[in-house]
Amino acid sequence: MTQTDYDLVIIGAGPAGLTAGIYAARARMNVLLLEKTVPGGQILVTDWIENYPGFPEGISGYDLAEKMKIQAEELGLKIETAEVHSLNLSGQSKQIVLKDRSITAKSLIIASGASPRNLGIGEDKFMGKGVSFCATCDAPFFKEKTVVAVGGGDTAVQEAIFLTKFAKKVYLVHRRDELRAAKILQERAFANDKIEFVWDSVATGMEGFFGLEGVKVKNLKTKEERTLKADGCFIWIGILPNTSFLNNAVETDEFGFIRADATMQTSVPGVFAAGDVRDTPLRQISTAVGDAAIAAVCAEHFIENL
Ligand SMILES: Cc1cc2nc3c(=O)[nH]c(=O)nc-3n(C[C@H](O)[C@H](O)[C@H](O)COP(=O)(O)OP(=O)(O)OC[C@H]3O[C@@H](n4cnc5c(N)ncnc54)[C@H](O)[C@@H]3O)c2cc1C
Structure with missing residues (x-):
């Protein structure tokens, strides 16, 4: 395997990206989470969340995002403010192009979410x-x-x-x-x-x-x-996937949502998708964190088998 900067790079720090980060940090992977704005994703604009288990009285989106971020950072997850501009997935090492530099990783989780239509x-x-x-x-x-x-x-x-x-x-x-x-x-x-x-x-x-x-x-x-x-x-008439940086690097459905199998792996081996950016029947916090846990564990298995 060629030398890479990271074991795993995660794109997007919404509920999916932060969860993937928690699992990867606990697995002691050399992991970097890239977020173009501030960690939290769409839940930052959600007033009150009543359907996420563990909070019987509900919780504000801001508080839930903050708790997820603190949990991830306390486990040692490195979060960098940077926008991913493009990907080069043709070689064994995945290349992630940022504004001022490129980084490489053995595996990639795309958790870039969605934006309102x-x-x-x-x-x-x-x-x-x-x-x-x-x-x-x-x-x-x-x-x-x-x-x-x-x-x-x-x-x-x-x-x-x-x-x-x-x-x-x-x-x-x-x-x-x-x-x-x-x-x-x-x-x-x-x-x-x-x-x-x-x-x-x-x-x-x-x-x-x-x-x-x-x-x-x-x-x-x-x-x-x-x-x-x-x-x-x-x-509030639906959402569009945040995939402008993809340039057809992985397979998507007709609306641009990323297709992934039951392990969350996309059409490119070692590249996983989680959360709202994925072609999925339900886009919620609970499904995003579920996808992300699977993606992180399967990314770890992928790297072990390289
Ligand atoms: C108003 C509103 C209310 C909602 N209420 C609920 C609710 O009550 N219960 C519930 O379960 N769900 C609710 N949802 C849905 C829930 O917020 C989403 O399902 C969830 O946030 C998806 O998480 P995600 O991590 O996949 O994506 P997102 O939350 O979209 O996060 C993606 C992150 O990736 C970042 N990103 C995107 N592109 C790039 C790039 N190129 N480089 C770097 N970073 C990038 C974004 O800035 C963002 O921070 C609500 C959504 C909205 C908008």
Whole structure:
């Protein structure tokens, strides 16, 4: 085996990357975790988490991220702030290209997660002026105001409920006539009289001069269009994988999520994927940490067998 800088490099310090780091550090591997922003990933923008076992009263996303980070660092995990720009996986040693240098590793875990999907209806113009993807970050700006929330899954419904702590009214715009969110969240949303459901509808445009003043919606059944007067619009219509650095280096599905087998190994031997970036039926913290534990242990086995 050619000489490498590390046994294992992990890309991304969300729940998946931090968990992989915990397992690798405990296995006394020479491991480096690369994170382009700050450790925590998407849970940093999650107000309250109720479905992660061990916290019967729930826990804030920030606190959970902090606990994971502390646990990893206390075990000796080295976390570096650096963005991965590209990969060269053609040789036995995996090459990871950063802004100012390249590093090599025997094995790689890609845990770069996902980012919110855009509607593409002019939200760029109103970003920070009414449009947001993060209720935890921005909800307090909408105290006693009217906001639109777009989406019908767990995240949309949970965050719409959170918005009602601040806003006087929340329109929840959903393209179907029923929600996809967990039943417990649906029950809470239906019982919340600050939420008005706008069923069978999609957001088609945004209006405003300096800041957002309204969101245009179209009913898909009646074709009727109208503008919901609102100061804010929060968009939760799904996610896209953070894989711009991949350049087809590993196999992905048609949406760009990385395909992996039951050991989390990708199409390239020694390269593993974990968490939201993976082609998986459920994207949650519990599934991300489960993937990551498997990936780290299987990466260790891969290195032992080199
Ligand atoms: C608003 C909201 C509420 C949610 N609520 C819940 C909930 O209640 N319960 C639950 O279980 N799940 C919830 N989720 C989902 C959960 O947050 C994700 O499933 C989980 O964070 C996935 O973890 P991950 O580590 O795979 O990816 P992420 O959390 O996306 O972390 C990926 C990390 O990789 C980094 N990265 C990306 N590209 C690069 C690069 N090129 N170089 C270096 N670093 C890079 C990113 O900066 C990020 O820190 C919620 C998500 C959102 C957005």
